[in-house]
Amino acid sequence: MKGFAARMEGSQEYYFSKKLREVNRLIQEGKPVLNLGIGSPDLSPASEVIEALKNAASNERIHGYQSYQGLPELRAEMASYYSKNFNVTLDPESEILPLAGSKEGIMHISMAFLNPGDEVLIPDPGYPTYGSVTQLLGGICSPYYLDLNQSGRPNLEDLESKGLDRVKLMWINYPHMPTGAQGNQAIFKELLAFAKRHDIVLVHDNPYAHILNPQPQSILSLPEAKSHAMELNSLSKTYNIPGWRIGMLCGRKDWVDAVIRVKSNQDSGMFYGLQKGAIEALKLGPDWFDRLNEIYTKRRTLIWKLAELMDLSVQKDQAGLFVWGKVASDQNAEELVDKLLYEDQIFITPGKIFGPSGESYVRISLCQPEYKIQEAIQRIKKKSSK
Amino acid sequence: MKGFAARMEGSQEYYFSKKLREVNRLIQEGKPVLNLGIGSPDLSPASEVIEALKNAASNERIHGYQSYQGLPELRAEMASYYSKNFNVTLDPESEILPLAGSKEGIMHISMAFLNPGDEVLIPDPGYPTYGSVTQLLGGICSPYYLDLNQSGRPNLEDLESKGLDRVKLMWINYPHMPTGAQGNQAIFKELLAFAKRHDIVLVHDNPYAHILNPQPQSILSLPEAKSHAMELNSLSKTYNIPGWRIGMLCGRKDWVDAVIRVKSNQDSGMFYGLQKGAIEALKLGPDWFDRLNEIYTKRRTLIWKLAELMDLSVQKDQAGLFVWGKVASDQNAEELVDKLLYEDQIFITPGKIFGPSGESYVRISLCQPEYKIQEAIQRIKKKSSK
Structure with missing residues (x-):
């Protein structure tokens, strides 16, 4: 063959x-x-999350295709989650895209930005999917290292000394998996300045925000962060529903639109019942x-x-x-x-x-x-x- | 940027x-x-399908990640569906891959086979996703036409006169959307011989098999079809659960393995409750x-x-x-x-x-x-x- x-x-x-x-x-x-x-x-x-799924499922009318952008109530509740937990304001109409898990977002974002040969900064160690998706699309993985004595600060000086002209994307992840490095606002600030300096799209993957983390944080809480940063988040670990596949992408409208363009050509919206359950989950308090x-x-x-x-x-x-x-x-x-x-x-x-x-x-x-x-x-x- | x-x-x-x-x-x-x-x-x-979902959802222990290959019972039931409805024998361990809808299968198959510049035969008119996925991966769409007076037979002679050396994949779809052309075993036989002659991977997309179709059929029912043909199928139209996102890929082991390699790097298994419901759906009779x-x-x-x-x-x-x-x-x-x-x-x-x-x-x-x-x-x- x-x-x-x-x-x-x-x-x-x-x-x-x-x-x-x-x-x-x-x-x-x-x-x-x-x-x-x-x-x-x-x-x-939470029991109310399961109940919401079951109640929705009982309705015979809700088993059809769903919108590629999810229910408006789901996006509204995601915006409210960002506001309550991270003090970040997002427009639910244009700056939030529900995803079938944040993992699929890694592929969709990469497809929207990467040409073969483009470089991508990837944490070493880090979540393997950043690298495998880059490789599937013909991108080149450039690893960066984290200083575990400095809350996981990347070796930005080394990176700059190597030249970053071909770097399009940088994946960051705090709390960092697998090291547990917490990151902090100072690191986010440095990273954002770094991304601006080198015209790099910075994607913060934030699924562990609420797990044993003294200071849940979003990179989008920094002023003007949206110009160079997006954030992926997930309900899997936060609300104990990894099998449901519910995540979200938050960021500026034109970037979210590009991801919708990729995504809508390869999958469909999420099951209504799971979206209703997710809405209840996002309402849970401290x-x-x-x-x-x-x-x-x-x-x-x-x-x-x-x-x-x-x-x-x-x-x-x-x-x-x-x-x-x-x-x-x-x-x-x-x-x-x-x-x-x-x-x-x-x-x-x-x-x-x-x-x-x-x-x-x-x-x-x-x-x-x-x-x-x-x-x-x-x-x-x-x-x-x- | x-x-x-x-x-x-x-x-x-x-x-x-x-x-x-x-x-x-x-x-x-x-x-x-x-x-x-x-x-x-x-x-x-069907009410038993909804009940199976709700019963599963009630169990607090089933909300975790699921296997990338789906529940063994689901694959077994998919195999049984193929045997009952199409007289096709499939090994549920190696020749069936449950998918989150057959639509996502179009991307996964294309990623497994296509390099930029490879040609893909696409029905015109046809389901737009065949073309948009090809284009997203840098492939070249070569349209083929269907003779609506001959149950939708493609213009294979024209295609052969043009040269097919760069063609890797061919998408076919009977009953054909949007024309409703039914296809038949003779067309399948011709297509299979065509695919063998030109070393083309033939993918039959079969989601409308049971809708107003006097003769539901699978290309895999032809002898030795698996050497060059795969089939996508979906529970969306057959069982009225398009919002659930349940489909399947059927084909030879090494091709299914390649698709798993692509898929497992970009998403995760399907929600357990939806799989349990899908199992009940597949059991429904004539x-x-x-x-x-x-x-x-x-x-x-x-x-x-x-x-x-x-x-x-x-x-x-x-x-x-x-x-x-x-x-x-x-x-x-x-x-x-x-x-x-x-x-x-x-x-x-x-x-x-x-x-x-x-x-x-x-x-x-x-x-x-x-x-x-x-x-x-x-x-x-x-x-x-x-």
Whole structure:
């Protein structure tokens, strides 16, 4: 045959798509695998969110195609969420686009801006999708590094010394996955000035804003940020509905319009019932986040204990849904991950899937109840006492 | 700024994404618009389908990320649907990929196969997404024509006389939208031989299989079809759940794997509750289709009456969810559409959005209840009697 597209050569199936098949196979074989790998919230959505979905679904008239821009009420509630939580004013008519998860937004934004050969600044370590989408579109990934002693400040001086003429896009993400670096307003200010100086479209990916993060923040809260920055957000982690696929893009009208142009040619609007549920979720107040974080705080204390048993070094100021730990100097992170999976049936994520700088790290998820983390601790204790 | 991607230059927002905003604006202004434009089934899904969604949603544990390949039960039921309805055997483990609507499959398949400059054979008229996706990826659209007096047979001889070395993909679609051409096994056989001869990946898009179609058929029912053909299918029209976004790709393992590679890097699995509902839908038997087609048959008779009042020529052997009619020789289709919308508040679709060959045609949807089609008939009668 004439062959697949050239873009397929370097492309691989998403790590978790493949790895979770293996984990599920082990579970089907009867292995008691503890999955501390993926960041899929195990906690329940609020009951009013589920009720809103069910009530909507009961209506026989709402199962048709939906608008590519989502329900006006959904966009209004998204605007209100930005106003309440980040003090950012967005026009729900033109500056917000609901997405089927923020992940799809990465492809749509990249399609709107990237020509083959264009460079894209990507955090190393970072969410693998920034790089894989860039590669699928023939763009060139330029990694940048984060200083974990400075809340994850990127090495902007190094980047400037290399020349940035071909750089079109820069992905940033605070709280940063996988390192948990919190970022801060000073870093945002620097980044925005950097983007303006080099005419780069800065996209802040903000799905962990409310998870163990003392200071939820949006880059759009800076004055005139919209001229060079957009923001992706997601309801997955904030409201425990990752399977619903609800995200949003916030930014200036002409950029949002370009993304609609790409998106409307390849998918359709989201199911009405899920949109109605999302509206209820966005209405939840600070109590919701407090309860969530109370649970994650307790879990994290246990994960820190687990990390200690594994000889990991962990910074304690990490935000987000994971603990990021460096393996001991005499250990190999990948070997540790494999040993844990095959000998102890504990699945954690090797840091190198997030980029070369993640090589000697592992990522442990907070998405399991305390008793399961305790079980993991017991398994490791038992073994080391043998 | 450094500018949008070159692909954005020719790209436009999907026609209905834009046009329906205008239609909704008219409705908000109090205009009693009758929407005979879009093919979004207005009929209800089966009650067991809705119940399955609601029951699943009630379970607090199912709101997390889902597998990129869908639930094994869903794939099994899709395989069973193909076996029952088309006598096609598919391996649910490797030859079926659930999709968030078949529309997204068009992008994923195109990304897996197309390099910039590759040619793609596209029906003219045809579903606009084949062309817009090709264009977004830098491919070249080569239109082909359908002989409506031969069940929509493509002009394969013309195509062969032009040379097909750069052609990678060919989109076919029977029952064909918008013309309603039914296709048949002889055409499928010719197409398959054509694809083999020129090493072309043939993709059959089959969402209208069960709508007013005397002979539902899959190209995969031909012997050895999988070597060169894949098929997209959708639950939208068949089970009245277009808003749910449930489709599927069927084909050989290595091609399905390539599509998974593309897809898993840009989205995530579908909501568990919608998958559970889809499983119930796929279990529905021939009675379901009979009831559906009884309703559409009555509506079509009325639409034919409406078409006559508009002086359209309509072939009576059309399958699918629309009536495709040619305007009288002294009329301009676009002007007719605009006059109907602005003067009579009846929205139908101009044929030219489906390609240059649709220039003197209009498309009328069967997705409105009889009393609304009657209302449209009355409006036109009243006017012509003035």
